[in-house]
Amino acid sequence: NAGVTQTPKFRVLKTGQSMTLLCAQDMNHEYMYWYRQDPGMGLRLIHYSVGEGTTAKGEVPDGYNVSRLKKQNFLLGLESAAPSQTSVYFCASSYSGGRARYEQYFGPGTRLTVT
Amino acid sequence: AQSVTQLGSHVSVSEGALVLLRCNYSSSVPPYLFWYVQYPNQGLQLLLKYTSAATLVKGINGFEAEFKKSETSFHLTKPSAHMSDAAEYFCAVSEGSGGSNYKLTFGKGTLLTVNP
Numbered sequence: 571n572a573g574v575t576q577t578p579k580f581r582v583l584k585t586g587q588s589m590t591l592l593c594a595q596d597m598n599h600e601y602m603y604w605y606r607q608d609p610g611m612g613l614r615l616i617h618y619s620v621g622e623g624t625t626a627k628g629e630v631p632d633g634y635n636v637s638r639l640k641k642q643n644f645l646l647g648l649e650s651a652a653p654s655q656t657s658v659y660f661c662a663s664s665y666s667g668g669r670a671r672y673e674q675y676f677g678p679g680t681r682l683t684v685t
Numbered sequence: 686a687q688s689v690t691q692l693g694s695h696v697s698v699s700e701g702a703l704v705l706l707r708c709n710y711s712s713s714v715p716p717y718l719f720w721y722v723q724y725p726n727q728g729l730q731l732l733l734k735y736t737s738a739a740t741l742v743k744g745i746n747g748f749e750a751e752f753k754k755s756e757t758s759f760h761l762t763k764p765s766a767h768m769s770d771a772a773e774y775f776c777a778v779s780e781g782s783g784g785s786n787y788k789l790t791f792g793k794g795t796l797l798t799v800n801p
Contacts, residue, residue, distance in 0.1 A: 615788060679726075
């Protein structure tokens with residue numbers, strides 16, 4: 571199993587450009603999450619999904635949109651990138667049942683720079 | 686709402702010395718608690734978790750943590766540091782089975798440096 575994979579690994583954008591980050595998991599997890607990691611800030615939840623076709627806002631959703639058209643994929647979109655969105659983005663997934671839903675599996679991250 | 690405080694953004698120890706990384710939490714319901722480790726340029730990996738069973742939890746790579754409700758703490762320890770332990774460590778809290786919020790709230794992280 572590949573686990574959680576993220577595409578691309580690195581990206582440089584100019585202010586105002588758009589892009590989509592792709593997260594894929596092969597563990598049949600119901601729940602998926604997008605986080606951003608900034609120095610000294612830990613991980614902050616951007617958006618999450620509890621199942622195919624459903625998404626919800628996390629702690630820092632502004633400037634981002636998401637879609638979960640297929641159970642195994644969770645897309646994070648930036649419609650008009652800003653320098654403040656320079657960060658490392660992590661996707662995670664978890665089971666939906668019992669205590670297992672609290673254990674999240676993380677992808678390797680996407681390092682995004684907006685100039 | 687839950688929150689996590691990790692005391693010390695950077696901890697430095699000598700190889701073979703005790704590792705102690707501190708984590709305090711706040712939660713309105715009985716929490717579930719986690720420690721994750723992040724090696725350079727990698728994603729986060731679960732080190733150990735407390736989900737209301739034994740209060741002393743053992744994880745991978747010789748790490749353990751003790752849940753102390755009276756102190757609202759979940760400190761991470763390892764008796765003898767190894768060079769390979771150098772990484773960033775994150776404490777995280779969830780509301781546990783008593784709440785509907787299964788999402789994790791992370792601390793800001795502690796960077797562990799191990800000196801030869």
